Amino acid sequence: MDKQSFKVLTGKTKRAALVFRALNHHLRQQILSYLIANPQTDVTSLYKKFHIEQSVASQHLAILRREGLVSAQREGKRMLYSVNNKRLEDVEKIADRLLAASSSSFR
Numbered sequence: 001m002d003k004q005s006f007k008v009l010t011g012k013t014k015r016a017a018l019v020f021r022a023l024n025h026h027l028r029q030q031i032l033s034y035l036i037a038n039p040q041t042d043v044t045s046l047y048k049k050f051h052i053e054q055s056v057a058s059q060h061l062a063i064l065r066r067e068g069l070v071s072a073q074r075e076g077k078r079m080l081y082s083v084n085n086k087r088l089e090d091v092e093k094i095a096d097r098l099l100a101a102s103s104s105s106f107r
């Protein structure tokens with residue numbers, strides 16, 4: 001691998017790490033699980049459900065949105081949040097491939 005290719009690779013891995021970091025947080029995992037069961041949920045429902053401040057719920061939703069794991073749709077004055085199932089499936093496939101590759105290299 002040449003220097004330029006390595007530079008591109010490190011940029012990609014940094015970006016991918018942000019997606020995995022977004023998933024690797026207990027509250028965000030709970031939010032995603034809740035949104036899977038309750039699509040089109042507003043932030044008020046989330047902060048009441050998890051007994052957190054509205055700003056905390058909004059911050060976590062912003063992280064999930066930035067990484068494409070959650071989408072938002074405006075309905076009147078409310079923003080309704082749903083899980084981006086395709087994105088979660090893609091992340092799962094990547095994780096499976098990484099784990100399979102690492103386990104086979106240690107045999």
